[in-house]
Amino acid sequence: LEQHPKERDASRTQKLTEQKLTTREEGKATLKNGSKNKKQAADDYQFVLEEIDFMKASVMDGDNFDYEEMEDSLEKSRAKSALEALKEERRKLPIYPYREELLQAISDHQVLVIVGETGSGKTTQIPQYLHEAGYAKRGMIACIQPRCVAAMSVAARVSQEMGVKLGQEVGYSIRFEDCTSEKTILKYMTDGMLLRELLGEPDLASYSVVMVDEAHERTLSTDILFALVKDIAQFHPDLKVLISSATLDAEKFSDYFDSATIFKIPGRRYPVEINFIKAPQADYLDAAIATSLQIHVTQPPGDILVFLTGQEEIETAEEILKHRTRGLGTKIAELIICPVYANLPTDLQAKIFEPTPEGARKVVLATNIAETSLTIDGIKYVIDPGFCEMKSYNPRTGSETLLVTPISKASALQRAGRSGRTGPGKCFRLYTAYSFHNEMDDNTVPEIQRTNLANLVLTLKSLGIHDLVHFDFMDNPPSEAIISALELLYALCALNNSGQLTKVGRRMAEFPVDPMLSKMIVASEKYKCSDEIISIAAMLSVGNSIFYCPKDKQVHADNARMNFHTGNVGDHIALLKVYNSWKETNYSTQWCYENYIQVRSMKWARDVLDQLAGLLERVEIELTSNPGNLDAIKKSIASGFFPHFALQQKDRSYKTFKHLETVNIHPSSGLAQVLPSWVVYHELVFTTKKYVRQVTEFKLEWLKEIAPHYYQRKDAMRVLWAADQLRLADVMSLLRLAADGTLL
Numbered sequence: 167l168e169q170h171p172k173e174r175d176a177s178r179t180q181k182l183t184e185q186k187l188t189t190r191e192e193g194k195a196t197l198k199n200g201s202k203n204k205k206q207a208a209d210d211y212q213f214v215l216e217e218i219d220f221m222k223a224s225v226m227d228g229d230n231f232d233y234e235e236m237e238d239s240l241e242k243s244r245a246k247s248a249l250e251a252l253k254e255e256r257r258k259l260p261i262y263p264y265r266e267e268l269l270q271a272i273s274d275h276q277v278l279v280i281v282g283e284t285g286s287g288k289t290t291q292i293p294q295y296l297h298e299a300g301y302a303k304r305g306m307i308a309c310i311q312p313r314c315v316a317a318m319s320v321a322a323r324v325s326q327e328m329g330v331k332l333g334q335e336v337g338y339s340i341r342f343e344d345c346t347s348e349k350t351i352l353k354y355m356t357d358g359m360l361l362r363e364l365l366g367e368p369d370l371a372s373y374s375v376v377m378v379d380e381a382h383e384r385t386l387s388t389d390i391l392f393a394l395v396k397d398i399a400q401f402h403p404d405l406k407v408l409i410s411s412a413t414l415d416a417e418k419f420s421d422y423f424d425s426a427t428i429f430k431i432p433g434r435r436y437p438v439e440i441n442f443i444k445a446p447q448a449d450y451l452d453a454a455i456a457t458s459l460q461i462h463v464t465q466p467p468g469d470i471l472v473f474l475t476g477q478e479e480i481e482t483a484e485e486i487l488k489h490r491t492r493g494l495g496t497k498i499a500e501l502i503i504c505p506v507y508a509n510l511p512t513d514l515q516a517k518i519f520e521p522t523p524e525g526a527r528k529v530v531l532a533t534n535i536a537e538t539s540l541t542i543d544g545i546k547y548v549i550d551p552g553f554c555e556m557k558s559y560n561p562r563t564g565s566e567t568l569l570v571t572p573i574s575k576a577s578a579l580q581r582a583g584r585s586g587r588t589g590p591g592k593c594f595r596l597y598t599a600y601s602f603h604n605e606m607d608d609n610t611v612p613e614i615q616r617t618n619l620a621n622l623v624l625t626l627k628s629l630g631i632h633d634l635v636h637f638d639f640m641d642n643p644p645s646e647a648i649i650s651a652l653e654l655l656y657a658l659c660a661l662n663n664s665g666q667l668t669k670v671g672r673r674m675a676e677f678p679v680d681p682m683l684s685k686m687i688v689a690s691e692k693y694k695c696s697d698e699i700i701s702i703a704a705m706l707s708v709g710n711s712i713f714y715c716p717k718d719k720q721v722h723a724d725n726a727r728m729n730f731h732t733g734n735v736g737d738h739i740a741l742l743k744v745y746n747s748w749k750e751t752n753y754s755t756q757w758c759y760e761n762y763i764q765v766r767s768m769k770w771a772r773d774v775l776d777q778l779a780g781l782l783e784r785v786e787i788e789l790t791s792n793p794g795n796l797d798a799i800k801k802s803i804a805s806g807f808f809p810h811f812a813l814q815q816k817d818r819s820y821k822t823f824k825h826l827e828t829v830n831i832h833p834s835s836g837l838a839q840v841l842p843s844w845v846v847y848h849e850l851v852f853t854t855k856k857y858v859r860q861v862t863e864f865k866l867e868w869l870k871e872i873a874p875h876y877y878q879r880k881d882a883m884r885v886l887w888a889a890d891q892l893r894l895a896d897v898m899s900l901l902r903l904a905a906d907g908t909l910l
């Protein structure tokens with residue numbers, strides 16, 4: 167067959183460049199080793215250069231040689247073959263044979279519920295099909311994801327499949343990161359981001375299609391989007407609404423959307439052998455690790471997927487696995503460990519999808535993000551300990567905690583299904599058949615019924631939705647949760663006493679963070695320290711991954727961390743010190759290493775800070791710095807977090823002021839040994855005990871200035887009764903506070 171001249175050129179250039187590169191490398195290497203014989207090396211190098219010249223002359227037409235162009239065309243030819251391969255893969259997906267039928271159904275119906283097993287190609291293909299069918303001419307195609315990692319990684323994949331640069335035609339938008347441009351037509355975004363966009367564009371006019379993906383996850387924001395999108399569709403007949411889900415409760419979605427048509431994509435599934443454990447396990451993490459190793463040593467090739475509950479647990483498992491496989495040395499095949507969790511840095515995300523090299527085995531340690539949001543090819547074995555981390559909310563105390571809870575049967579089925587995608591699989595359940603049948607719930611409770619609704623209520627109020635009682639929820643939230651959300655927003659001065667949004671509330675709604683945090687930011691205007699407060703807010707948004715502590719250097723790492731706590735300034739101000747010191751070194755990576763601080767987290771904080779600074783400008787709050795006045799900073803913090811105010815008891819524990827819960831300062835806090843009388847805390851976590859994290863000292867006198875409407879005389883009296891063995895001075899202060907006319 168006659169080769170097309172262009173292709174021939176490409177392959178010729180490729181060969182030449184490869185040769186040239188290796189020769190050049192060899193040349194350099196020779197020069198490096200040259201210390202023993204410099205003269206010889208120089209001669210060799212000269213020879214190499216001449217060789218290259220000779221090649222240039224012989225292959226190219228001498229003076230027409232253009233190295234840049236050559237590299238460029240080489241790059242293009244590589245990309246072209248990769249693109250071809252991806253096209254081929256796309257055609258193999260279970261959804262592909264239904265392409266035309268699906269497009270027809272979408273054109274026939276305004277709202278369509280699409281059901282198909284995980285991995286069938288819903289998320290990556292449907293938006294592309296829509297684009298190919300011309301929908302993007304009428305507006306962007308939005309694909310809504312409940313998780314940031316999924317939005318990012320799927321967008322990256324789709325941009326590859328389309329052969330475009332990520333952020334151009336295909337982009338993603340997640341909290342604190344907008345990777346889109348004017349060119350973007352396929353936009354993968356989190357549900358929370360679409361909610362925020364609705365604030366600026368209530369009719370979604372710039373979109374032609376909104377695909378609410380992973381609908382079965384039933385996150386809070388997805389549930390709200392259902393209602394809003396349903397409403398918008400009624401007066402925006404051109405907007406197509408797709409609801410896609412991986413599970414079979416499609417009827418529920420269809421009913422909610424006025425009997426919308428259901429489109430089923432038949433899955434290809436191989437049989438999965440399910441093994442239950444005979445007796446309950448005391449330590450599921452240990453059991454999971456042992457099972458992984460056992461599979462690795464005894465089972466035929468195929469990757470392993472282990473479901474764990476969170477980042478910390480995954481990191482522990484990674485450490486132990488590395489340690490144990492090192493012990494086995496070269497006696498076993500290589501085991502590649504891939505962690506997957508919500509805040510996974512982008513560079514590690516790519517690693518999950520890389521094909522496993524011949525002879526090795528991959529073990530993916532994932533949270534339930536891998537249950538349906540992400541499909542990893544090549545998984546043959548699933549290990550399911552039967553737990554996940556879930557938010558739980560107590561509307562009475564307003565406390566929200568992350569708890570490790572047993573999964574539902576629906577989740578267990580999904581997890582098992584992950585092993586049978588590309589061939590017969592095996593699932594090892596680390597719980598008994600009895601607990602599966604008798605102790606697990608059928609379905610997971612939707613988030614709306616187990617979370618703090620303050621953020622949601624604030625968003626709805628800013629969208630002009632006031633009647634929350636008659637709002638068209640798919641599943642109603644508990645009414646106590648709505649009431650306590652309204653109470654909190656009122657206490658934060660975001661709502662007035664007739665329930666309307668105040669100026670403070672409108673400003674707060676601009677920030678994509680929880681109401682207490684946004685109140686803290688808005689309040690910093692009064693104390694003239696907005697600069698410090700947004701830095702603290704950015705650092706808090708990063709979560710608990712600022713400091714790291716290698717096991718073998720624990721003492722050094724602890725010392726480095728405690729340096730930022732000099733003067734017992736409290737955790738918030740310590741975070742500020744970390745950020746500012748990093749900034750002073752001109753964002754040095756070396757400085758982070760020396761201080762046992764995660765560079766990645768700091769960079770993320772810097773990005774968040776930039777965004778927050780932009781939003782400050784939008785709500786017309788001046789950026790002011792007041793670094794010397796720590797009280798001003800603490801008062802701003804307390805202006806948002808006064809509901810999290812606690813008082814020390816003699817046994818080192820604390821009593822929360824409003825709801826009289828007994829809590830302890832988390833050992834990682836700089837104040838864990840100092841134990842000030844009064845503290846304000848950022849969050850409550852429940853592990854072996856109830857711990858409060860990110861703690862700052864607070865002065866009782868400030869209450870009158872900050873929250874006279876929230877704490878009443880009776881609160882002071884109740885805490886006096888409830889707390890154990892208070893210090894005399896604290897009792898006196900409380901009595902004085904109760905007697906003082908300023909509290910109601």
Ligand code: CDP
Pocket residue numbers: 259282283284285286287288289290291319320323519538539540541542543
């Ligand atoms: O949404 P659904 O679960 O139906 O499938 P999908 O996410 O569109 O995945 C279709 C295929 O794309 C799977 O075979 C994945 O392995 C692949 N994929 C990938 O290689 N990299 C990604 N970041 C996402 C998907």
Ligand code: MG
Pocket residue numbers: 285288289290379380538539
């Ligand atoms: Mg999907």
